[in-house]
Structure formats: structure tokens, C-alpha cells
Amino acid sequence: MTVTESFKNAVVKNFGPQPDLSDDEYDKLFSLTKIFQNELEDLYIEWESFNFAENEDYKLQMVNLTKFHDYLQKKLTNNKFTPNISKTKDINSGRKPLSKRSINNENTPSTPQIKKRKVLESSSPAPADYDTANSTFNTSPIKPAKQSHTLIETLNPHIENFELNNTDNNPIKLTANFDPLKFKFRTLQMKLLESADVLDDQIDTMAEIYQEENKTEDLQFGNPCLSSQFDILCCGRIVPDSPSYNQEILNKKSLYLETSRLSGVGQRVPLDLSGLNGYSFFTGQIVILKGRNPTGKEFCVEQVMPLPQLGTSVSSKEELEEFESLQNGEGLKVVIASGPYTNSNKLNFTKLENLIEKLNTEIHPNVIILNGPFIDLTNKEVEEGDFPSLPKDQQPRNLDDVFRMLITPILKKIDSKIQVIILPSLKDSSANHCSYPQDSFDRKKLQLPKNVKCFPNPSSFAVNEMLIGSSNLDIFKDLKEVLKQDDSISNNRFDRIITHIIEQRRYYPVMPGSIASTATHSDNNISDLANGASGEFLNGLSIGGSCLEIPYMGLSELGTSIPDVLILPSDLKAFAKIVKGVVVINTGQFIRPSKSSEVEDGTYAILSLLPPKVDEGGENNVEKVETEDNVYHHNIYKRSRIDLYTT
Structure with missing residues (x-):
């Protein structure tokens, strides 16, 4: 099998310029994306994790890609642990503003330009002037002794x-x-009701802020767990279908929406995401969804509403x-x-x-x-x-x-x-x-x-x-997405995670950790x-x-x-x-x-x-x-x- 030039260019964009990468090595990368159902960008994140786990900085060579394949396979089959859930009381941080005012600024810019260290010429199939604004790799195509x-x-x-x-x-x-x-505060003192209050407050506060900024909206907030034949708005937290879930194999079929005790008695309902053209979800994410639950068994999402911005x-x-x-x-x-x-x-x-x-x-x-x-x-x-x-x-x-x-x-x-x-x-x-x-x-x-x-x-x-x-x-390592790409979703994983932090208003919005x-x-x-x-x-x-x-x-x-x-x-x-x-x-x-x-x-x-x-x-x-x-x-x-x- 011979991969296309567009795939080779995508490898260069995600992994960086690689000297003398053979067709077999491109084929191996292509097969890994299919076997583990990963986009190239996600595969690059796994490649970085593999290098970190091995305490090495491997080059893209067949022998290393074979090791990488084994690493992915073991990670998929052996990881039986669930993410840890430990402590916490919402103190709403109580920070004092630095005599600043909160002014909404739309049309916010993205990265204008990044100047990388000059890349040595290689036989890479990608054009010499490829876009580096969203890349995070070290552009040196070889592994020299790095000077301080x-x-x-x-x-x-x-x-x-x-x-x-x-x-x-x-x-x-x-x-x-x-x-x-x-x-x-003292650690190891978590109380169940205190934790529940904090998690509920995150949902209720976001719903309250949304209603305050959208007073003219016709749709009303409702309980997504109840059967409804008309569209409603609902606010809740994205959670997995099982408490013993594996972060590595989350998918669109394993996502539920958890309500607060005020909005839905704390119940969870499966999500039908087939009506969405694009989305990026992760566990712990607070979302406001528009849709309906015609059967009472699952909530059919028609639109993910934009959250109010700081x-x-x-x-x-x-x-x-x-x-x-x-x-x-x-x-x-x-x-x-x-x-x-x-x-x-x-x-x-x-x-x-x-x-x-x-x-x-x-x-x-x-x-x-x-x-x-x-x-x-x-x-x-x-x-x-x-x-x-x-x-x-x-x-x-x-x-x-x-x-x-x-x-x-x-x-x-x-x-x-x-x-x-x-x-x-x-x-x-x-x-x-x-x-x-x-x-x-x-x-x-x-x-x-x-x-x-x-x-x-x-x-x-x-x-x-x-x-x-x-x-x-x-x-950047802990946030695992369930992603469906479209024009409204950035094709850069780091941009998406940073956007989530800003939208969720928390430095670490993942839950459980x-x-x-x-x-x-x-x-x-x-x-x-x-x-x-x-x-x-x-x-x-x-x-x-x-x-x-x-x-x-x-x-x-x-x-x-x-x-x-x-x-x-x-x-x-x-x-x-x-x-x-x-x-x-x-x-x-x-x-x-x-x-x-x-x-x-x-x-x-x-x-x-x-x-x-x-x-x-x-x-x-x-x-x-x-x-x-x-x-x-x-x-x-x-x-x-x-x-x-x-x-």
C-alpha cells in the first residue's frame, strides 16, 4: 500500500520534518491511525507520551514505530484502572479583582506568527513553506547534541x-x-455532600449566567431526563457511562449528561450526538444543550449552545x-x-x-x-x-x-x-x-x-x-476528547484544550482527574x-x-x-x-x-x-x-x- 501525498504532508505538519522517511514507515503510520482509530494529531500526542514513558527521544524509524505499536496495544489492553476521585468545598475562590473590569471582547485573535529555528533541507514531501503557527514540535530534523x-x-x-x-x-x-x-485546608477530609454541592453549583451557576445573558431567548430550561416532544435547553456535566470507564476508549456512545439536583434530581441520561456536525466533549465539561428526549431513554442533541464568556x-x-x-x-x-x-x-x-x-x-x-x-x-x-x-x-x-x-x-x-x-x-x-x-x-x-x-x-x-x-x-495530557471535526472545531488539539479552559472558567476542568x-x-x-x-x-x-x-x-x-x-x-x-x-x-x-x-x-x-x-x-x-x-x-x-x- 502506498499512502497519498496529502497524508505525507499531514505527517510533516504534525510530527515535524523527518529526513528520508521511507514508504514503509509512512505505511506503518497510516496503519496505526486505522488500527487505533486515531487522527494523526492524536497519534502524535500518543507518540509524545510514548517517548516520555520510555525516557527517550525516538526518531520516526520502523524499529521505533514497531515499539510504538506494542506500546499502544499494551496501553489499550492492560489499563484497567479508573481515574482517581479524591477530595474538595466550593469557596468560589474569593479572589479580589485587580481594579480591572470585565469587558467582553469578541473577535479575539489567534496566534499571529511564530518564528521557528531554520529547518535543514531534507527529502520531506511537504512544501518548504508549510504552516508552523499551530505546530509544537522541535523543527530540527535530526537529533544533534543540543547546546544550552x-x-x-x-x-x-x-x-x-x-x-x-x-x-x-x-x-x-x-x-x-x-x-x-x-x-x-486539610487534605483527606472530603465529605460526600460537600463535593456534591460543589459539582451541582458548577452546573447551576453556568445555567444562571446563561439565562442572565440570554433573557430574550424563547426556549426554557428543562429536565433532559424526562420525555419531551419539543425542544428544551438543559445544562449539565459530561460524564462517562460507567464509573470504571477507561479514558483511552471513550467514544460518542459512552457519553451521558449529568444534571444537578436542582435541574434534574442528579439523574444521568444518555446522549444521542448523531444530529451534530461537530463537537469536542470531555468528562467533567459543563455544557448547555438544545434538543429533546422523545422516548424518555436518551436526549437527542440538536445544538451545543455557546457558553457565556469572561x-x-x-x-x-x-x-x-x-x-x-x-x-x-x-x-x-x-x-x-x-x-x-x-x-x-x-x-x-x-x-x-x-x-x-x-x-x-x-x-x-x-x-x-x-x-x-x-x-x-x-x-x-x-x-x-x-x-x-x-x-x-x-x-x-x-x-x-x-x-x-x-x-x-x-x-x-x-x-x-x-x-x-x-x-x-x-x-x-x-x-x-x-x-x-x-x-x-x-x-x-x-x-x-x-x-x-x-x-x-x-x-x-x-x-x-x-x-x-x-x-x-x-x-494537555489529562484531557481526553471525544471529537467530531467540522469547520467550527479547531484542527489543533492544544487550541481546543485552551479554548475549553477559557470557556469552562477553570484551570483544570477535567473531572474525575x-x-x-x-x-x-x-x-x-x-x-x-x-x-x-x-x-x-x-x-x-x-x-x-x-x-x-x-x-x-x-x-x-x-x-x-x-x-x-x-x-x-x-x-x-x-x-x-x-x-x-x-x-x-x-x-x-x-x-x-x-x-x-x-x-x-x-x-x-x-x-x-x-x-x-x-x-x-x-x-x-x-x-x-x-x-x-x-x-x-x-x-x-x-x-x-x-x-x-x-x-
Whole structure:
């Protein structure tokens, strides 16, 4: 069998340019899409997961594709575990707005342009000027020895890279947009009724907001579980047909709609999606559907109604002029990196120390944002409890001591004029919470310097006028879609997931959360976990995925407006893009896991932001809100440049 040129071009668009890919290898890829019923884009996500699981960076060759085939087969047949359901109380986050107003901004832009590192010429069948705006792969067609601090990709390359001259003072105003006391809850205290209240409130609140914004709509909300011969609107949560479902084999026949106790007594009804031209659904998604239930057995969906959107953050003219004056007319630089910061086989933070040295002597950023894990619980030395990198006469008593001995001295080397923000990970050994949402690090206990700010995960904060939302939980791996493509649905998976986050108004809208599993027990099932499994049955579960504190998921909401910048670290390869006017940055991992203790490849990002210009008679780079006087959209997506570098 010989695949078409269009398929070969699609391989290049999704997997990146590959040198001398044979027809047999193209045929193998084509057969994998048919065997496992995956689109090429989804197959690329599985390929990334395969590389991550093997701690390798395989090239597209027949021997590796055969291993990939075996990996997919084992994943399909052996994964018997259900995603984990753990804790939570809707506190509705209680964040205070940063003197911003919620202004709806339609016609929001997408990624304008991305400049990639030049691709070496190859025999790829794709044209040389293929579109890279939505691609996230490393465009190098070979696997060279990667040099540190090499530019990989640039978003908005038309903005010139600039250096800050005023390094003696720190011209920023850092404002936290969350209540830290609300993250001081105790874990493992989940109560069933509290969780039910939160899950119901998510549905009822969305229905209430929709009705408020569509008062003139003729259709009324009804109960989709009851038989009806006319169209109604209903609001509910997408759920699987069984609590022991497998995320990998969800399909349109296995989706149900769960109602709240107020709208449908909490009942569930199967969905008939045959009347829809296109859709993208995932478990936990809050949807408003139009349709009817003629037989009382299933709800026939005719239309998925658009959800009410949050407004963009804005500032007054006086605030923007204050920030411009504070910066002395210079821009801002923010460096963003995400752990792990060492190879998975050892605790050697030389790469992180080298980056700190570069920040102090060359880059001079205003802010550094570091996401955990710092001391990774999955690191081999941590698992074994042996720390050869520490002196024998200074062996730690606990893992907090390891942090104080290895991480704290490095953070103290950062110039005191630079503001440092650190967020924990579920894999962090020194984190107070092992579930999401997650309390911040204890700065005093870890003996961190005063310029280091410990923020919870997730958190929203502002650097001058720029509103940043950061969530250190891998939504790009955990969100599994049931997809039917049409013109209204983006063909880029990352764009779709980011859109879901913005529409659902939550950093992590998946429910239940996922768990990482390496188990091969064929006789395991949900009852083993629910009724208290024996140790041998839990042996296949590894740290990762998400453990959700359901009563406190209100702390994971976006707030009153969409952030200007979303930081969403992932195990998948790094990217920067613009979706609905929001700059979205996936920094990737600072050091990707590898079987070899010598391989320390990874990425980090630098955001360079031009100062706001408000000049009624001349040039300005912010957009005036038409319905308000002296109020402006920040236009961060137009005046920011994001550079992705190798570590």
C-alpha cells in the first residue's frame, strides 16, 4: 500500500520534518491511525507520551514505530484502572479583582506568527513553506547534541528583543489575586455532600449566567431526563457511562449528561450526538444543550449552545501611565521554567545554577517564575533515599532538609532585585498538599530569601498591568476528547484544550482527574481501589496525573476576567501561542526525563513585554474600550514577545 501525498504532508505538519522517511514507515503510520482509530494529531500526542514513558527521544524509524505499536496495544489492553476521585468545598475562590473590569471582547485573535529555528533541507514531501503557527514540535530534523540556551521558537518575532538598562531598581508592581488563607485546608477530609454541592453549583451557576445573558431567548430550561416532544435547553456535566470507564476508549456512545439536583434530581441520561456536525466533549465539561428526549431513554442533541464568556482584563489610563512611569519607559522581562530541574536518575542542579548565573549577568529579568517539582518524588535518588551529592557527614533527616541543602542555596544566588515566584507541583517532596488545588511552599521552613514569593497552585497574579494565570498540572495530557471535526472545531488539539479552559472558567476542568498507571495486572478493577486494594495491586500506580480536592475546586477558577497570560506547563514539547487573545505558554520541562543520566535536554521561556503607551494624539499599543471612558484593554498578545530556549 502506498499512502497519498496529502497524508505525507499531514505527517510533516504534525510530527515535524523527518529526513528520508521511507514508504514503509509512512505505511506503518497510516496503519496505526486505522488500527487505533486515531487522527494523526492524536497519534502524535500518543507518540509524545510514548517517548516520555520510555525516557527517550525516538526518531520516526520502523524499529521505533514497531515499539510504538506494542506500546499502544499494551496501553489499550492492560489499563484497567479508573481515574482517581479524591477530595474538595466550593469557596468560589474569593479572589479580589485587580481594579480591572470585565469587558467582553469578541473577535479575539489567534496566534499571529511564530518564528521557528531554520529547518535543514531534507527529502520531506511537504512544501518548504508549510504552516508552523499551530505546530509544537522541535523543527530540527535530526537529533544533534543540543547546546544550552539555543533559541528554538519565537512568538511575535516582529517585536525586537530588548535589554533592560535600569537594573539597579526593580520597576514592577507585583499583586497577588488570590486569598492564601483559603489554600490552608486539610487534605483527606472530603465529605460526600460537600463535593456534591460543589459539582451541582458548577452546573447551576453556568445555567444562571446563561439565562442572565440570554433573557430574550424563547426556549426554557428543562429536565433532559424526562420525555419531551419539543425542544428544551438543559445544562449539565459530561460524564462517562460507567464509573470504571477507561479514558483511552471513550467514544460518542459512552457519553451521558449529568444534571444537578436542582435541574434534574442528579439523574444521568444518555446522549444521542448523531444530529451534530461537530463537537469536542470531555468528562467533567459543563455544557448547555438544545434538543429533546422523545422516548424518555436518551436526549437527542440538536445544538451545543455557546457558553457565556469572561471579559478581558482592563486598566484605567492613570494606571497604565503609572506603570509606564514605574518602568522608566522600558519593557518587562519575565523568565519562566518548570521542573524537574535535574535528571531523573540523580540530583544534580548544575543546569539550574547555570541559568541563574545567566539571569544575573546577561538577561536581568524583572521576574522569574519557577514551577515545581524541585525535589521530584519520582527521582531515583529520592526514591532510594540515597543522596551521594550531599556530604556524608551532612545527610538529611527528611526531604525538607534536601530542599534546604540543594535548592535554597541556588535560589539565594538570584539577584535580590529580581522578584522570584515559585509554585509547587504534585510531585514536590516539600509541598504541603499532595492534591489539587495545592497550598504554597512554606518560605520560612525552607529558609528562602525575601525576594522569593511562594504562590499556590493554581494562582492568579499581576505583574504591573499584565494579569497572569498559572496552573502547574498537565491539562494537555489529562484531557481526553471525544471529537467530531467540522469547520467550527479547531484542527489543533492544544487550541481546543485552551479554548475549553477559557470557556469552562477553570484551570483544570477535567473531572474525575487522571492518574498515572504502569500496572499490568489484568485482574484489577475499580473495586480493588474503591474497597482498599492490597499493596501488590497498588504497585502499578505511579505519582502523576491529578488528585482533586473537589470541595475546594472553586480555588481553581479563573476569576472575574480572562488572564492576559496563561502558563500551563506540560510534559509535552514546549510551545507559545495566542488563543482568544490570551498568550498561552507551555514551557515544557527544564530537564526531560531520560534513561541516561548524562542527557539533560529541556526548555524554558522568556517573555519580553513592551511598556504600555497611552497617547490620545499619537501612537499607542493598548486598545480603548469603546463603552468606557479612559479604560483600555492591555493588548498583551500584541506587545509581547515569547522566546523558547533550550536549557
